[in-house]
Amino acid sequence: xxxxxxxxxxxxxxxxxxxxxxxxxxxxxxxxxxxxxxxxxxxxxxxxxxxxxxxxxxxxxxxxxxxxxxxxxxxxxxxxxxxxxxxxxxxxxxxxxxxxxxxxxxxxxxxxxxxxxxxxxxxxxxxxxxxxxxxxxxxxxxxxxxxxxxxxxxxxxxxxxxxxxxxxxxxxxxxxxxxxxxxxxxxxxxxxxxxxxxxxxxxxxxxxxxxxxxxxxxxxxxxxxxxxxxxxxxxxxxxxxxxxxxxxxxxxxxxxxxxxxxxxxxxxxxxxxxxxxxxxxxxxxxxxxxxxxxxxxxxxxxxxxxxxxxxxxxxxxxxxxxxxxxxxxxxxxxxxxxxxxxxxxxxxxxxxxxxxxxxxxxxxxxxxxxxxxxxxxxxxxxxxxxxxxxxxxxxxxxxxxxxxxxxxxxxxxxxxxxxxxxxxxxxxxxxxxxxxxxxxxxxxxxxxxxxxxxxxxxxxxxxxxxxxxxxxxxxxxxxxxxxxxxxxxxxxxxxxxxxxxxxxxxxxxxxxxxxxxxxxxxxxxxxxxxxxxxxxxxxxxx
Numbered sequence: 001x002x003x004x005x006x007x008x009x010x011x012x013x014x015x016x017x018x019x020x021x022x023x024x025x026x027x028x029x030x031x032x033x034x035x036x037x038x039x040x041x042x043x044x045x046x047x048x049x050x051x052x053x054x055x056x057x058x059x060x061x062x063x064x065x066x067x068x069x070x071x072x073x074x075x076x077x078x079x080x081x082x083x084x085x086x087x088x089x090x091x092x093x094x095x096x097x098x099x100x101x102x103x104x105x106x107x108x109x110x111x112x113x114x115x116x117x118x119x120x121x122x123x124x125x126x127x128x129x130x131x132x133x134x135x136x137x138x139x140x141x142x143x144x145x146x147x148x149x150x151x152x153x154x155x156x157x158x159x160x161x162x163x164x165x166x167x168x169x170x171x172x173x174x175x176x177x178x179x180x181x182x183x184x185x186x187x188x189x190x191x192x193x194x195x196x197x198x199x200x201x202x203x204x205x206x207x208x209x210x211x212x213x214x215x216x217x218x219x220x221x222x223x224x225x226x227x228x229x230x231x232x233x234x235x236x237x238x239x240x241x242x243x244x245x246x247x248x249x250x251x252x253x254x255x256x257x258x259x260x261x262x263x264x265x266x267x268x269x270x271x272x273x274x275x276x277x278x279x280x281x282x283x284x285x286x287x288x289x290x291x292x293x294x295x296x297x298x299x300x301x302x303x304x305x306x307x308x309x310x311x312x313x314x315x316x317x318x319x320x321x322x323x324x325x326x327x328x329x330x331x332x333x334x335x336x337x338x339x340x341x342x343x344x345x346x347x348x349x350x351x352x353x354x355x356x357x358x359x360x361x362x363x364x365x366x367x368x369x370x371x372x373x374x375x376x377x378x379x380x381x382x383x384x385x386x387x388x389x390x391x392x393x394x395x396x397x398x399x400x401x402x403x404x405x406x407x408x409x410x411x412x413x414x415x416x417x418x419x420x421x422x423x424x425x426x427x428x429x430x431x432x433x434x435x436x437x438x439x440x441x442x443x444x445x446x447x448x449x450x451x452x453x454x455x456x457x458x459x460x461x462x463x464x465x466x467x468x469x470x471x472x473x474x475x476x477x478x479x480x481x482x483x484x485x486x487x488x489x490x491x492x493x494x495x496x497x498x499x500x501x502x503x504x505x506x507x508x509x510x511x512x513x514x515x516x517x518x519x520x521x522x523x524x525x526x527x528x529x530x531x532x533x534x535x536x537x538x539x540x541x542x
Contacts, residue, residue: 054165194400206239219245257285275442303442382423
């Protein structure tokens, strides 16, 4: 016997529709590319998003079509999300920090039909557009009087496109499992892989993020959404904010400490979310200026591990609670959140801190386990480490286009590529990475891609890259080079060689030369031995 409830599809358009009906006056504040501040409301955003949907349909975009975006966090970007998702198109967010070769591959692999771009990134797309085979129209996200003289194909101003639309558009009216978002994740080998979100998965993640045990937000909050909208769904905040009715503040391109503080103070933000690098810049600014944070209640830190010093400084100097979180593109993204359980509430501060520094506990919609190399489940004793496995309704079951083949085991578990322990209370802690990627400022650097680029140097016999701790960026790359016999080269020649072949921010902080790079029993480079060898190396950028 089945229940007798209505078949009410969980589609993302319902989120903004609820905001229009329930709290249309709540504000969305954006810092624009020119530094100016603009204000709108959820009610106005709903109306504009529907006009944009209509205009896109008139221009031939249909259910299932992919449309790229490369933009900062701002209201126009959010309107684009809901306009596309509203009628069943797929919003494909792209990271502007990608190397041009990666950008070209991703756009072509996704088959993006149109592209929305902020003014900042117009020059970047102008350089690569001839290689973007599927894109037929570029929408520049600006006012008509700001429209640049651009070579982008069929370029149109956002506001001009919006004026082509009308309210005669149907939102929803499709299955909740319909695709709505696409985000590519870079791995250690091969090309980036696309994670294709559904309306159902995003809606479930938005509801989960709002819960008291996760981000703990409601309509009385004001959120400064620093985490980029191209970074794993902005940690669900673009959905959770209009769903709950909290005011939303978006910083645009300005992430320095003074600019972040200005918005926190002027908009009386009660919570925020970003990678550790942003908070380090804010704390440095606060120390220099002597300013305080009278309105801020909590900050969610993810993307890379939160240093103890950041957590303690927020606690003791500013009375702000740091909430540690972990996730990945494939988990939509929240996988765990670290809050103190009632059983731990009476522990001394330092003992509580040891739990808060862990990545935390999974929410209801995430199951988690650790296994050994033979897929045998390991004990949750807080000491044993194993491969971290996850499953749930907002976790990817395949990559777009079938890349990577079957990514789940026979029981439906996804291997995160991380090594972790789980304690008896369910708190997870990352203890190592099985992927040789470097986390710098919350973004991945592929050590293998960097090694392969350096290996092209005519004097290089073998190259290896490891990540070393950095106080600002969490990790930065160290390039280790073994030269060909009889050949000479220095660090500057390798930097010159790498320039233009990798993203600028991937450039190794140091380059060292060794007589021989160690190998393991299978012939692979032994990163373990290299990490031991260079554990005391201090990067020149520190």
